[in-house]
Amino acid sequence: MVAVAPAVRGMVAVASAGRSGPIRPSAEAEPLIEVRDLTKVYGEGEMAVHALQGVSLTVRGGEFVAIMGPSGSGKSTFMHLLGCLDRPTSGSYRLAGEEVSRLSRDELALVRNQRIGFVFQSFNLLARTSAIENVELPMLYAGAPRDERLRRAREILGSVGLEDRLTHRPSELSGGQQQRVAIGRALANGAPLLMADEPTGNLDSASSVEIMTLFRGLNRDRGITVVVVTHDTNIAAWCERVVTFKDGRLVDDRPVTEAVPEAARAAVVRAAGPQGVRA
Amino acid sequence: MQALRRNAVRSVLTMLGIIIGVGAVITSMAIGSGAQAAVLAQIESLGANLVIVIPGAVTSNGVRLGGGTRTSLKIGDADAIVQNIPEVSAAAPYSETNAQIVAGGANWFTSVGGTTPAWPAVNSWDVQQGRFFSRTETDQAAKVAVVGSIVAQNLFPSGGAIGSTIVVKNVPFRVLGILATKGQTGFGRDRDDIVIVPITTLLDRLTGNSWVGSISISAMTPEAVPGVIDMTGRLLRLRHHLAAYQPDDFSVRNISDVQQVRIATSQTQTLLLAGIAVTSLVVGGIGIMNIMLVSVTERTREIGLRMAVGAKGRDILLQFLVEALTLASAGGVIGIAMGVGTALGTSSLAHWPVLISPFSVILGFVSAAVVGVIFGFYPAQRAAALDPIVALRYE
Numbered sequence: 001m002v003a004v005a006p007a008v009r010g011m012v013a014v015a016s017a018g019r020s021g022p023i024r025p026s027a028e029a030e031p032l033i034e035v036r037d038l039t040k041v042y043g044e045g046e047m048a049v050h051a052l053q054g055v056s057l058t059v060r061g062g063e064f065v066a067i068m069g070p071s072g073s074g075k076s077t078f079m080h081l082l083g084c085l086d087r088p089t090s091g092s093y094r095l096a097g098e099e100v101s102r103l104s105r106d107e108l109a110l111v112r113n114q115r116i117g118f119v120f121q122s123f124n125l126l127a128r129t130s131a132i133e134n135v136e137l138p139m140l141y142a143g144a145p146r147d148e149r150l151r152r153a154r155e156i157l158g159s160v161g162l163e164d165r166l167t168h169r170p171s172e173l174s175g176g177q178q179q180r181v182a183i184g185r186a187l188a189n190g191a192p193l194l195m196a197d198e199p200t201g202n203l204d205s206a207s208s209v210e211i212m213t214l215f216r217g218l219n220r221d222r223g224i225t226v227v228v229v230t231h232d233t234n235i236a237a238w239c240e241r242v243v244t245f246k247d248g249r250l251v252d253d254r255p256v257t258e259a260v261p262e263a264a265r266a267a268v269v270r271a272a273g274p275q276g277v278r279a
Numbered sequence: 280m281q282a283l284r285r286n287a288v289r290s291v292l293t294m295l296g297i298i299i300g301v302g303a304v305i306t307s308m309a310i311g312s313g314a315q316a317a318v319l320a321q322i323e324s325l326g327a328n329l330v331i332v333i334p335g336a337v338t339s340n341g342v343r344l345g346g347g348t349r350t351s352l353k354i355g356d357a358d359a360i361v362q363n364i365p366e367v368s369a370a371a372p373y374s375e376t377n378a379q380i381v382a383g384g385a386n387w388f389t390s391v392g393g394t395t396p397a398w399p400a401v402n403s404w405d406v407q408q409g410r411f412f413s414r415t416e417t418d419q420a421a422k423v424a425v426v427g428s429i430v431a432q433n434l435f436p437s438g439g440a441i442g443s444t445i446v447v448k449n450v451p452f453r454v455l456g457i458l459a460t461k462g463q464t465g466f467g468r469d470r471d472d473i474v475i476v477p478i479t480t481l482l483d484r485l486t487g488n489s490w491v492g493s494i495s496i497s498a499m500t501p502e503a504v505p506g507v508i509d510m511t512g513r514l515l516r517l518r519h520h521l522a523a524y525q526p527d528d529f530s531v532r533n534i535s536d537v538q539q540v541r542i543a544t545s546q547t548q549t550l551l552l553a554g555i556a557v558t559s560l561v562v563g564g565i566g567i568m569n570i571m572l573v574s575v576t577e578r579t580r581e582i583g584l585r586m587a588v589g590a591k592g593r594d595i596l597l598q599f600l601v602e603a604l605t606l607a608s609a610g611g612v613i614g615i616a617m618g619v620g621t622a623l624g625t626s627s628l629a630h631w632p633v634l635i636s637p638f639s640v641i642l643g644f645v646s647a648a649v650v651g652v653i654f655g656f657y658p659a660q661r662a663a664a665l666d667p668i669v670a671l672r673y674e
Binding site: 080083085086105106109110112113114118120124126127137138141142185188189 | 580581583584585586587588589590591592593594667668671
């Protein structure tokens, strides 16, 4: 029962968050992410690079996962595959019950639009474009009408604390604020999965806490599954589960209490405040 | 759309080629159509019965042969034509020179033409006041004249032209009448800016020549024209004592033939301008393609981001194609405005006839749009074919 709860909570939260496609009725059995024997090979013959060698992973809805590993370990490649930005050479990847490993480019684009929100280290906001226009971008590609786009974008920016920055351009926003806009954009179509690639890499420590607090809030209150790729143990300390890559394989997978030193976790508790989320 | 506004200066520079190309299309078509319309109007106003004889043979593309034959037409040729060819209703010789005309305190530089009393009938151009000079006055080389309405206005602003004296090259002439107002020819020449005297007086007193510049013949009906042309040729060959092996030392043309040459020439000029216009459009298109390629490269990360949040290849293609189309169309509209402006400016400054047709405007706009789509396609396709992962990593 306990194991089921996060998944149910995740699915229910998704329904209330807005458009995201068909919800599977048997919420208990179906994990959000189910990866079996995923491989990725670049090039051929002698020049072939085996970036991923048979990775298997299951992530249930509502989890908060950190992916760690040195550069060249395959974690970036894995993240690209998880985010449906690329297709595996072999293996299976079921996202929200749908097999996505053999989809076409256009079909993958649709999956990204509906099911996945991206947050990047360098924010990747459209320059000279207002915050509200940045957030509505995924809705544009989903074909939502203008009024609805603006309404939802305003709502979302309000929920990340930027209600008085709607028309600001990225150049008029601080790093932390820009990343919050990027998170807002990732939430635009009510995706159940948020993928963040070194989201605090370009931020100072105060803004980093802001952003990780936001992720934690989204994960706990709205059941959104958050996967963070990071090399920083202090950031991994905010998550609940730590998955480690090395040489193209998944070599470790354990709860944060076992994977991250006590000191780092204590620092998170102090920074996050009494309720676990900053007010 | 915002993308274009964000980089306004670059957008304007990109449009320059299209603007010039479309402007050239509009202007060249306006000037070409105007010239043709003016020529056709001239044919209409002069009538289809008119036949002109000019000295020297002229080939079909308008080149004059026989340089020494400028003096081949004589005064008596016109009378001989009327007397000997029954289908001719009237014929008048014409020669022209330029001179300063002095009257009282005023003077005016204008053309002075010499002819016979047959002239009003042949050219459908009579006096509005007073009278034309007579046969007798012509025979006697009398010093009489009729003036065009512009000359009358400038030399006698408060009236009283008729009966006054005007001095042409130190020769006093008595004004008998004022010609009816005819307005400008299509090519900016004011027909009312003229003084007409008897041909005999012109040749004796003003130019000292013994030959005439041309002979205008009025056929009785349009159908009679070919016969008149033929007979006139034979008559003049006899009068000029030409042997069978010698070519004509004159040229007999139906007025509309002459005008056809003018039309053909202006058509050639229009084609030339059109060629320049098309070249400009192609150059403009290449400019658009280059700028869009640069734009795609600069916005690589943006494209990657758009793909990451769900843009399909088709969405990206359409986005950039629309940007190219907008640039080209905006350039087209500005080009049309500039083309119209240039055409109107030419019309008022150079007195060239211009005719701005809706067709040329539509053609200009459509060609701009087509150029935009064609030359914008390659950059748009390159954008759509980007790999999102590679694009996102682009520095």
